[in-house]
Amino acid sequence: MLYPxxxxxxxxxxxxxxxxxxxxxxxxxxxxxxxxxxxxxEDQLKKLQELEKELGVVQVAVRPH
Structure with missing residues (x-):
């Protein structure tokens, strides 16, 4: 569950x-x-975390439908 x-x-x-x-x-x-x-x-998670830090926002990768 996400909470925007x-x-x-x-x-x-x-x-x-x-x-x-x-x-x-x-x-x-x-x-x-x-x-x-x-x-x-782990390598993709690291990329996501690096971009989170760069942009200053929380990001969540979700499974496509």
Whole structure:
């Protein structure tokens, strides 16, 4: 399961902003997405990790359908 940022409709975004005000802290909404991760050989995993470091983002290799 992966959890990208959720896209919220106006009403849900309003509820989230109200919660942030109530608790005094930012809240990040994430959406669950079913995904089967790929089992990469060590050399390919190293390439993925190097690019992660270079780009400053988390990357997940998934199995194609």
């Amino acid at each position: 940022l959720a896209t919220l409709e106006a009403e849900k975004l309003r509820a989230l902003k109200n919660l942030e005000q109530d608790i005094g802290s930012p809240v990040v909404a994430l959406a669950g997405v079913e995904a089967n991760t790929a089992a990469l050989p």
